[in-house]
Amino acid sequence: MSLSLNGPGLWYATRAAGLITLVLLTLSLVLGILNASRFTSYRWPRFLVQGMHRNLSLLALVFLALHVGTTVIDTYTSIGLQDAVVPFLSPYKRWWLGLGAIASDLMIALIFSSLIRQRLGHRLWRAIHWAGYLCWPVAIAHGLGIGTDHATTWVQALTFSCIGAVVVAASYRVVQLIPARRLVR
Amino acid sequence: MTVVATRIRPDYLARHAERLPRLLAGLTVGQPVGLNAHERAFGQLPLAAGEGRSRSVRAKASRLIDVVERSGLTGRGGAGFPTGRKLRSVAAGPGPAVVVANGAEGEPASRKDHLLLSRMPHLVMDGIALAAFAVGATEAYLAVHDEDDRLLASLEAAAQSRIVAGIDQVPIQIVGTDSRYVASEQTAIVQYINGGPGLPTFTPRRTHERGVANRPTAVNNVETLAHLALIARYGDNWFREVGQPSSPGTTLVTVSGAIARPGVFEIELGTTIGEVMMLAGGPVERPQAVLTGGYFGTWLPAEVAWPVPMSHAGLRSVGGAMGAGILFVLPESSCGLAETARVIRYLAGETAGQCGPCVFGLPALADALADLAYHGCRGDAADRIGGLIPLIEGRGACRHPDGATQLAASALSAFGRDAQWHDERGPCYGVRFPPMLPVPGDAEYW
Amino acid sequence: MSQHLRVNPIMCTGHGMCAELLPEFITLDPWGYPIVPDEPVPDELKGLARRAAAACPTLALLIDRRRD
Numbered sequence: 102m103s104l105s106l107n108g109p110g111l112w113y114a115t116r117a118a119g120l121i122t123l124v125l126l127t128l129s130l131v132l133g134i135l136n137a138s139r140f141t142s143y144r145w146p147r148f149l150v151q152g153m154h155r156n157l158s159l160l161a162l163v164f165l166a167l168h169v170g171t172t173v174i175d176t177y178t179s180i181g182l183q184d185a186v187v188p189f190l191s192p193y194k195r196w197w198l199g200l201g202a203i204a205s206d207l208m209i210a211l212i213f214s215s216l217i218r219q220r221l222g223h224r225l226w227r228a229i230h231w232a233g234y235l236c237w238p239v240a241i242a243h244g245l246g247i248g249t250d251h252a253t254t255w256v257q258a259l260t261f262s263c264i265g266a267v268v269v270a271a272s273y274r275v276v277q278l279i280p281a282r283r284l285v286r
Numbered sequence: 287m288t289v290v291a292t293r294i295r296p297d298y299l300a301r302h303a304e305r306l307p308r309l310l311a312g313l314t315v316g317q318p319v320g321l322n323a324h325e326r327a328f329g330q331l332p333l334a335a336g337e338g339r340s341r342s343v344r345a346k347a348s349r350l351i352d353v354v355e356r357s358g359l360t361g362r363g364g365a366g367f368p369t370g371r372k373l374r375s376v377a378a379g380p381g382p383a384v385v386v387a388n389g390a391e392g393e394p395a396s397r398k399d400h401l402l403l404s405r406m407p408h409l410v411m412d413g414i415a416l417a418a419f420a421v422g423a424t425e426a427y428l429a430v431h432d433e434d435d436r437l438l439a440s441l442e443a444a445a446q447s448r449i450v451a452g453i454d455q456v457p458i459q460i461v462g463t464d465s466r467y468v469a470s471e472q473t474a475i476v477q478y479i480n481g482g483p484g485l486p487t488f489t490p491r492r493t494h495e496r497g498v499a500n501r502p503t504a505v506n507n508v509e510t511l512a513h514l515a516l517i518a519r520y521g522d523n524w525f526r527e528v529g530q531p532s533s534p535g536t537t538l539v540t541v542s543g544a545i546a547r548p549g550v551f552e553i554e555l556g557t558t559i560g561e562v563m564m565l566a567g568g569p570v571e572r573p574q575a576v577l578t579g580g581y582f583g584t585w586l587p588a589e590v591a592w593p594v595p596m597s598h599a600g601l602r603s604v605g606g607a608m609g610a611g612i613l614f615v616l617p618e619s620s621c622g623l624a625e626t627a628r629v630i631r632y633l634a635g636e637t638a639g640q641c642g643p644c645v646f647g648l649p650a651l652a653d654a655l656a657d658l659a660y661h662g663c664r665g666d667a668a669d670r671i672g673g674l675i676p677l678i679e680g681r682g683a684c685r686h687p688d689g690a691t692q693l694a695a696s697a698l699s700a701f702g703r704d705a706q707w708h709d710e711r712g713p714c715y716g717v718r719f720p721p722m723l724p725v726p727g728d729a730e731y732w
Numbered sequence: 733m734s735q736h737l738r739v740n741p742i743m744c745t746g747h748g749m750c751a752e753l754l755p756e757f758i759t760l761d762p763w764g765y766p767i768v769p770d771e772p773v774p775d776e777l778k779g780l781a782r783r784a785a786a787a788c789p790t791l792a793l794l795i796d797r798r799r800d
Contacts, residue, residue, distance in 0.1 A: 136789070139747060148752045148787060223743060223791040488742045641741035646763035677761050683741045 111175040118168035120259065123244050125161035126208070127263040129154055130237050134270040138277050155215070162212055165205055197246035200239050207236035237267065294560045302553070302565065305528050308536050309512055310552045313405055318440055321447050324408035331412045331453055332518050339422055350420045350518060351377060357522035358534040359514065363388060363507030364579070364610045366598040369514065372504060376421040376494045379502025383421040385456075386479065386498065387414050387428040389508040390463045392470030393580040394632075394724040396612050398538035398550045399508050403430060404437055406512070407444040411458055413511025415448075416518050418456045421504050425456065428508075429475045432462025467581075467636035468686055472505045474638075485638040486684035507610070509538055530556035533597035541566040543615035543722055544573065553596060560592040562613060571617035575700050577723070579609025581629050582689025584696035585622060588615075605696070614723060621716030623704055625723050626697040627655035632725045633690045644687040647678035651694055658705060662712040668705045671698060734772035736796040737781055741765075743792035750793050753784040766793070 132154035141147050169185040172178070180198065184191040186206055188199035214221060214229045221229075245260060295301075312319050312327030319327070355370030376383050387410060391399040402410055410428070418426050428445075430437060438460060445458045461479060463469045469484035476497045478484040497503025506514075513535060517525050526534040533555040539562060542548040546567025553562055559576060563569060576591040578584055584606050586594070594600055598608045616622055634648035651674050658667035671694055679691045698705055708714065737757070746764035757777055758766045773781045785793045 146752050147747060147749050151749065151787060151789070219786060219791065226791075488740050642744060642746050642763055642765040643741065643761060646765075647761075650762075677767075681739075681741060681765070681767075 111171045112177065115168055115171040115175065118164050118171060119244060120256070122161050122164040122168050123240055123263060124259070125157050125164060126237055126240055127266055129157040129161055130233060131266050131270045132157065133233060134267075134274050138274045158208075158212055158215075162208065165208060169205065194247050197243055201243040201247065204236050204240040204243055207232050207239070211236060294558065294564060298557075298561050299564065302557075302561075305554065306536060307552045308516060308528075309402075309409070309509070309538065310406075312409070318404060318444070319406050319408060321408055321444070321451060321453075324406070328409070328412075328516070329519055331415060331515075333415060333419055333455075344422070347377065347420050347422065350416065353522050354420070354514060354517060357517050357525040358532075359510065359517060359525065360533075360598070361507055362509035362513070362537055362610065364582075364608075366608065369506065369510055372494060372506070373417065373420050376502045376504040379495055381501055382424040383418075384498040384501050384503040385414055385418045385421065385423045385426045386475060386503055386505045387417075387426070387458075387508050387511055388470065388472065388475060388505055389428055389430045390465075390470035390475060391431070391610075392465075392467045393610060393612060394726055395542055395577075395580050395614055396540045396610050398540050398611060400437070401538070401550045402508055402512055403441060407441055408448070409512045409515050410508045411444060411448060411454070412515035412518075413506075413508075413513070414458055415454050415456065416514050417504055417506060417511060421502070423456060423504070425498065426454075426458045427461050427479055427498070428458050429461045429463050429470075429479070431465040431470075433465045438462055466638075467633065468638045468684065471684055471686075473684070475505065476503060485640060486686070488683035528554045530554075530595070530597060532599060537596070537611050539596065539611035539613060541613045541615075542724075543577075543613075544571050544617035544620075545569055545615050555597045556595045556600070558592065559594050559596060559613065562596060563592075563615065569615055569617070571619065573615050574618045574620065575616045575622055577614040577616065578612070579607030580612040581633060582685070582692060583607040583609045583612065584692060585616075585626070585700035586696075587700050605699075607692070616722070619716055620719055620722060621659060621704070621714050622697060622701040623655065623659040623708060624713075624717040625721060626693060626701075627652065627659040628721055628725050629723055630655050630690055630694060633686070633693075637686060638684070641682040641687075643678055643681035647674060647681075648687060648690055650674055651678065651690065655694060655697075658708050660713050660717060662708040662710070665709055668698060668709050733797050733799060735778055735781060736770065736772055736798055737768050737785070738770075738794050738796060739766055739768050740792045740794060743790045745790055745792075747789045749787050749789060750784045753787055754780050757781070758784070768793075772798075 132150055136150045136154055139147070140150060172180050173182050173185065178193050180191050180193055184198060184202060186202055188202035189195055191198055211230060211233055214226055218226045241260065241264065307313070312324060314323070351370055351373050354373060359369045360366045361369055389399050389403050389410070414426050414428065417423070428441060430441065432438065441460045445460060448454045449457055463475060463478050464484040466484065468474055468486055469478070471486045472493060473487045474484050476493050477487050479498050493503045493505055495502055497505070529535045536552050536554050538550055538552050540550050541562060545563055548566060551562065551565050553565070573588040575585050575587050578586055578591070578601055586604060586606050590604055591606070594604050594606065596608065601608045616625065630648065631652040634652045637644045637648060639645055651671065654667055654670040654674060657664060658671065675691045675695055678687045680688060704714065744765060748760055748764055750766050751758045751760045754777060757773060758768055761767055781795065785795050
């Protein structure tokens with residue numbers, strides 16, 4: 102399978118990178134939720150949960166770059182770099198591609214704001230970070246809608262595992278918040 | 287009664303009647319002193335209508351601050367900070383300043399601010415006007431608890447009458463704050479006026495640099511401003527005629543507990559606690575201890591307290607606290623540990639809820655004290671208290687936890703033998719008597 | 733110039749991340765809140781102290797530089 106600009110090689114690379122990005126994004130979100138719930142165990146001290154969340158997010162950004170890069174280089178479709186950040190410009194599967202652009206924009210904003218977190222201050226950083234709960238479902242929808250593999254069972258299974266993991270983590274967090282005897286803010 | 291005989295000067299009552307009252311000179315019975323009666327008693331406000339902040343006006347303001355500095359007036363809200371120095375630093379700040387008068391008397395055992403505001407509001411308001419002139423303020427606020435509607439209404443009326451009479455350049459805005467204990471703290475009031483919650487803040491910046499609307503803000507207790515109103519009229523030498531060289535002037539004290547005539551009294555600074563007790567009619571039972579400085583203060587054994595002069599330095603020299611001039615006399619038959627346990631329980635319920643060590647530490651301290659007072663025989667309650675105190679002290683954003691730990695530590699010290707007895711044998715007979723220290727909403731806590 | 737650590741007690745909600753990363757200097761009280769001594773941070777711990785301050789979930793751990 103050659104990676105020539107014309108063959109299917111780049112297309113496979115794009116799909117692979119996209120799926121990996123989705124998995125990494127899911128893991129990052131789950132760890133982020135666990136961090137907020139103050140999850141800790143013998144093997145997972147707090148700083149590890151936080152550190153893995155950070156590192157997996159950065160890794161997801163790398164694979165996002167690969168996913169976008171291989172798509173842009175591929176001459177089979179006329180998707181340009183601007184379509185990766187400005188949604189709904191390209192006529193190619195306009196809606197689903199646009200969702201992808203939105204998800205990437207949010208990811209870049211999330212990661213950039215976290216890198217300058219100490220300068221932003223906690224309150225502003227936190228307000229921006231809520232966008233994580235928006236970024237992930239948009240990415241899932243982008244994958245389901247645009248992916249040419251969405252009919253295959255293993256991709257469906259992968260996607261639903263990701264959804265399942267986030268649902269479980271989010272439920273754990275919501276349940277934890279209910280008997281809220283918390284400090285007044 | 288040997289305790290009373292020490293250090294009470296034989297002619298004290300006569301001298302007291304001759305030299306005082308000063309602040310309370312215009313006091314009437316039953317209703318607040320109106321503007322006309324106030325001016326008859328004290329003379330008009332010595333403040334000509336200044337035009338803007340011309341050089342001559344600023345020079346006059348600076349001279350007023352000089353007079354205040356020379357008078358040696360210190361804050362009457364508890365901290366005892368030199369008022370002249372505070373006004374000077376606010377005046378030196380950039381831009382127009384703000385004056386805030388703190389009349390939100392959070393201490394349940396203190397009534398002096400309430401007395402001044404309800405009976406002699408114009409004296410306080412004169413002080414506000416003078417402070418505003420001195421620092422070049424364009425806004426002035428008077429903060430009181432919002433529970434007392436009648437007081438709020440009467441203060442609004444008084445402020446309005448001053449504007450109508452053309453006395454105040456800067457209109458005084460009456461602000462009703464929460465009646466929580468912490469809401470009367472300086473940064474809490476500033477934050478409330480700024481539109482936030484009435485809770486203390488953790489700011490390394492001082493309010494005199496950045497307070498209301500980020501402007502230099504002078505926050506003073508209402509009694510301090512009342513003294514200012516008289517110093518501006520009669521001068522610093524007059525102020526220094528009474529009191530002591532290091533602690534000049536008079537102050538208001540609230541006396542309660544096992545004495546014949548509890549209430550608010552004006553005394554010269556340096557008056558001994560025994561003499562104050564005499565003014566208040568004397569103890570009705572043999573006194574055991576005196577709580578000085580209010581709920582953030584310290585217990586002193588009676589024989590230690592009686593000869594101590596009422597002043598910041600005097601009380602500090604015996605490990606006591608002046609606070610906002612609060613004295614409570616505990617009789618022999620009561621249990622000091624039980625009284626302290628109730629107060630700490632109240633303080634634990636009055637946290638702002640912002641800092642973990644206070645939110646969790648104070649209830650733990652209250653539990654330990656309740657165990658000691660009411661459920662002894664466990665042999666370790668006193669140790670638990672001793673262990674908790676360093677975990678709580680100094681770890682909050684305001685001085686609320688520090689005040690509580692100070693009270694608890696002084697109780698263990700002043701009632702040390704009792705604590706040992708309680709630990710070994712359980713509660714003493716004193717716990718059966720009705721409690722004496724006022725704790726708002728007591729039923730909730732027990 | 734020495735490095736000192738202090739906690740903003742209002743922002744701190746007792747996550748305990750700082751005590752995990754800097755156990756030689758910071759301990760937790762019985763309620764999970766950090767006890768941060770006022771002494772200067774030893775030289776070998778300065779890098780870790782900076783990391784702990786960056787890792788605090790509410791940015792409540794603050795670094796001061798003070799002249800000695």
